[in-house]
Amino acid sequence: MSVVIYVPGDAAAVAVGADRVAKAFVDGLARRGVEGRVVRNGSRGMVWLEPLVEVVTPSGRVGYGPVKPKDVEALLDGGLLDGAGHDLRLGDVEKIPFFAKQERFTFKRVGVTDPVSLDDYLAHGGYKGLERAIAIGPADTVEEVFNSGLRGRGGAGFPTGIKWRTVAACAPGKKYVVCNADEGDSGTFADRMIMEGDPFQLIEGLTIAGVAVGADMGYVYCRSEYPHAIAAMNKAIVAARKAGYLGSRVAGSNYAFDMQVRVGAGAYVCGEETSLLESLEGRRGLVRAKPPLPAHKGLFGKPTVINNVLSLAAVPFIMAEGAKAYADVGFGRSRGTMPIQLAGNVKYGGLYEIAFGVTLGELVEDVAGGTFTGRDVRAVQVGGPLGAYFPRALFDTPFDYEAFAKRDGLIGHGGIVIFDDTVDMAKQARFAMEFCSVESCGKCTPCRIGSTRGVEVMDRIIAGVEREKNLAILEDLSHTMKLGSLCALGGFTPYPVMSALTHFPEDFGRGPMPLAAE
Numbered sequence: 001m002s003v004v005i006y007v008p009g010d011a012a013a014v015a016v017g018a019d020r021v022a023k024a025f026v027d028g029l030a031r032r033g034v035e036g037r038v039v040r041n042g043s044r045g046m047v048w049l050e051p052l053v054e055v056v057t058p059s060g061r062v063g064y065g066p067v068k069p070k071d072v073e074a075l076l077d078g079g080l081l082d083g084a085g086h087d088l089r090l091g092d093v094e095k096i097p098f099f100a101k102q103e104r105f106t107f108k109r110v111g112v113t114d115p116v117s118l119d120d121y122l123a124h125g126g127y128k129g130l131e132r133a134i135a136i137g138p139a140d141t142v143e144e145v146f147n148s149g150l151r152g153r154g155g156a157g158f159p160t161g162i163k164w165r166t167v168a169a170c171a172p173g174k175k176y177v178v179c180n181a182d183e184g185d186s187g188t189f190a191d192r193m194i195m196e197g198d199p200f201q202l203i204e205g206l207t208i209a210g211v212a213v214g215a216d217m218g219y220v221y222c223r224s225e226y227p228h229a230i231a232a233m234n235k236a237i238v239a240a241r242k243a244g245y246l247g248s249r250v251a252g253s254n255y256a257f258d259m260q261v262r263v264g265a266g267a268y269v270c271g272e273e274t275s276l277l278e279s280l281e282g283r284r285g286l287v288r289a290k291p292p293l294p295a296h297k298g299l300f301g302k303p304t305v306i307n308n309v310l311s312l313a314a315v316p317f318i319m320a321e322g323a324k325a326y327a328d329v330g331f332g333r334s335r336g337t338m339p340i341q342l343a344g345n346v347k348y349g350g351l352y353e354i355a356f357g358v359t360l361g362e363l364v365e366d367v368a369g370g371t372f373t374g375r376d377v378r379a380v381q382v383g384g385p386l387g388a389y390f391p392r393a394l395f396d397t398p399f400d401y402e403a404f405a406k407r408d409g410l411i412g413h414g415g416i417v418i419f420d421d422t423v424d425m426a427k428q429a430r431f432a433m434e435f436c437s438v439e440s441c442g443k444c445t446p447c448r449i450g451s452t453r454g455v456e457v458m459d460r461i462i463a464g465v466e467r468e469k470n471l472a473i474l475e476d477l478s479h480t481m482k483l484g485s486l487c488a489l490g491g492f493t494p495y496p497v498m499s500a501l502t503h504f505p506e507d508f509g510r511g512p513m514p515l516a517a518e
């Protein structure tokens with residue numbers, strides 16, 4: 001019987017030696033004359049266990065991890081092919097509590113299938129969503145997405161159904177679907193994991209969007225730092241095209257849709273949708289003033305749907321299982337699941353997909369297990385470099401767009417970066433200003449000049465020069481940036497800065513202050 005061994009080809013696993021582990025298994029099987037193959041799957045999302053190897057046995061898949069190349073011979077000699085015991089044996093990885101407690105809608109196939117095998121995708125429910133979209137037609141598809149309650153996972157949380165309705169309502173003609181895979185937020189990697197671990201799902205999501213709004217061309221704008229994702233996407237696009245899932249008659253229907261991957265040149269601001277469009281059109285990534293909205297006048301001046309990878313990747317599930325199955329889970333106006341990314345100084349880092357409503361404390365203490373250093377958690381930054389720092393006192397905040405906004409924070413793309421009690425929050429506030437000054441596109445004054453002045457003011461505060469006077473300037477400057485910036489880069493930089501000052505005043509040379517009343 002031919003054996004199958006899964007060794008993740010995911011970039012996080014590769015970074016800790018998965019390629020060498022895969023080769024050691026290929027060599028080890030050949031030396032033993034065992035017929036078998038090594039499949040490079042996506043990651044199960046439990047990064048501390050990578051490389052997490054799984055072997056298919058008659059009683060199911062058995063996991064081992066973290067496996068180093070030097071472990072492979074002993075594992076093979078010790079009966080890994082039969083799922084035998086070993087110090088690294090994890091058993092059924094889906095029963096590991098970190099995994100078992102999740103609700104995997106978007107990530108259900110990631111780590112399970114061979115990412116670039118269309119047959120595997122189809123065998124695991126792939127393309128059922130597109131089939132249904134074609135069967136019910138564009139208008140009902142848009143309504144289905146609207147009814148699911150799906151909101152944009154790129155940061156702003158705008159209802160995807162409304163965006164699609166707007167583009168669908170534009171006069172027939174050239175329209176585009178653009179997938180934002182720039183994934184610049186600190187501590188985020190969910191887009192990458194989808195592209196590397198289940199690229200057909202994203203292709204299906206774009207195709208459904210194309211059918212729904214009447215667009216026949218899509219682009220995935222991916223950051224250049226993701227070579228594995230780009231390779232997986234390109235391979236899957238070729239396979240989808242060959243099988244007729246992309247092209248002039250998508251899945252045998254009368255709808256035409258094709259797509260390409262475009263690689264960014266490395267700027268955080270190119271994740272901002274209008275700047276991304278400039279970059280896609282071959283220009284410098286400069287933010288455009290709105291209106292016009294991209295939905296009316298987007299790529300090459302045509303109506304354009306721009307959605308994040310996770311938004312589009314959620315659509316095949318919604319179409320296959322029905323809007324209700326998605327909308328039935330969640331919290332308040334945040335429906336469905338969120339692929340949360342746990343990073344920073346973290347014990348159990350990785351991808352955790354769960355329905356909205358779980359509290360920040362549960363995520364940080366129970367799921368992530370606190371810090372890697374074993375010290376107390378002091379602060380967490382949620383939502384990337386523009387997200388607020390939350391202290392333990394706010395750990396009862398449910399993961400929900402409105403609940404975070406109410407506490408001057410944001411969910412963003414679902415990244416949580418954990419810091420222990422050695423963190424200096426004044427330095428973190430300075431870093432936020434410096435990040436903005438480095439990444440600013442330069443189009444508007446509050447951001448371009450304000451962030452540079454902000455770094456100078458922070459330097460004076462940290463050096464203890466006229467502290468109270470400079471803190472007042474910092475507050476004033478933050479207010480100006482928040483209200484006067486053209487886009488959220490300048491407009492949201494005050495969130496990490498002011499949250500650090502509000503919740504950790506002692507790091508700024510101020511006495512502890514009571515939390516702002518809600």
Ligand SMILES: Cc1cc2nc3c(=O)[nH]c(=O)nc-3n(C[C@H](O)[C@H](O)[C@H](O)COP(=O)(O)O)c2cc1C
Pocket residue numbers: 151152153154155156157158160180181182183184185268269270271272273274306307308309311312487488489
């Ligand atoms: C400075 C800045 C960077 C951004 N970076 C990203 C990004 O990397 N990925 C992303 O999907 N959205 C990013 N956004 C949000 C996009 O502008 C846009 O809201 C999003 O792509 C829309 O898709 P969604 O509705 O599916 O979230 C960024 C916004 C700003 C202001």
Ligand code: SF4
Pocket residue numbers: 269287439440441442443444445447448485486487488489490491
């Ligand atoms: S806020 Fe900053 S990044 Fe945004 S348009 Fe203004 S200068 Fe550009």
